[in-house]
Amino acid sequence: MEKAIKVKNVSKKYKLYSGNKERFLDLVTPKSYGKDFYALTNVNFEAEKGDIVGFIGINGSGKSTLSNIIAGILPETTGFVKLNGEAALIAVASGLKGDLTGRDNIELKLLMLGFNKNEIKQLEPEIIEFAELETFIDQPVKSYSSGMKSRLGFAISVNINPDILIIDEALSVGDKAFAEKSLEKMREFKKRGKTMIFVSHSLGQMKEFCEKILWLEYGVVKDYGTTDEVLPKYEQFLKQWKKMSNKERKKYRNDKITENMKQFQSRAFIYGQRRRKW
């Protein structure tokens, strides 16, 4: 089978500064200021063409960071991502310009994605139809309700026909009818053998839709396998997690992060990985 996504040793480092002074010093001096925070540490995973992979994990586990890196919106700090084809990310807050009308936004967005005049002309009616905005399509986007906005964003991303589709919590917006319609579109994509990544907290949707599950925990891949394999484990973990008190959760979190860092650093040492400042 052909590989569609290959993520190798990807880490994402953020710097946490206690104030503007530290931020400035870090920028202009060679010495490092501020605390390192790894949103992802040494993530490896591969997806074959036609796979539907779900990302699960509790809040702050790095699901969105990873999907943003795969979509090419965020740069990785180390490691690399290899994609076979174009990726499109659908997120709730997709960049739309408030002062422009829905129609202008469609055109602008398509232009930025590299479509030419004819292609845009062809795609535009499909998108408008899918978004169900009717007369609002010629109104400025700032007057839209949040449901309308996400419908428009969703319609654009879906209709550009990407090879790899990354859906970040986007199916939870809109009413039932629209969600059903979106799922229908997803099924169509599935049939056409497109690779998809789902990021969601809804285990029900995951179970119905995904074939593989990537379980992230504090920036590390905890488990990766078929849905039947991983999802029960995750459910069990969630039960445990719910029972924990805040203090226990904190302790669990800190323990895990130290453990991950230790592993990461020894590995980085072995491979002599160059860690860049930027």
Add this chain to the structure above:
Amino acid sequence: MKSAWKVIKEQIDHFYLIRRLSLYELKNKNKNNYLGMAWELISPSIQIMIYWFVFGLLLSREDVTMGGEPVPFILWLIGGFFVWTFFYQSIIQGSKSIYSRLRMLSKMNFPMSIIPSYVIFSQFYVHLAMISIAIIIYQVMGYYINIYYLQLIYCIFATFCLLFAISLITSTISTIVRDFHMLLSSTLRMFLYISGVLWPLSKLEEFPWLLNIMQLNPLYYLIQGYRAAFFGTEWFFITNWHLTIYFWIVIIVLLIIGANMHVRFRKHFIDFL
């Protein structure tokens, strides 16, 4: 050098995109005004009336000598002021172009170096309209279209190159250190007074060393070029060939610096938001 080629190539490859996006830029900016894009012309016209009132009537500036002929002050002012507006607006907009639009981009492989250039391009339409207005005024006032108008094409191209080279640098720095944009917008107005827009530098004849230094300002070179075209005095860039060589060296240096900074940092722009 490699980065500079890369950036230039991106401009050429995505010229269609630059043109289209610059139109949206204008549209977006004037969406909320009833008069729409007309404001792009109304506000500089009002400004020029103010300057004319202050300098032409209240302070009654004397005529300026262009190529041996006296030219009324207000006409002399117009020739430089339209260039100034283009310069000022483009530098301000160009400097904040990247960080204010980064969220809009849904892809990192978008050729980011075209962001400053399409922002400049949207100002360019306004500039063209203002040049047309200036030409009409000059026809009415008896300074007719002449062969020297051809150098306008050269001047516009040179202005564009200068603006692009500067914007590559400023947009990168502004994205990383937001304060830079504040500094730029508060100090830029100074150039209005030292670039020979409001008063002819020939007033400094008694201080030749100062005059020489001020002539090194690339904006001054451009403004004098436009004026030479409008008043039909000379082929400015040929008679002042040493300034021309100097100007293009400055452009190339700025472009290389800007392109290197841009290419080095662009992958990480999003981390600075």
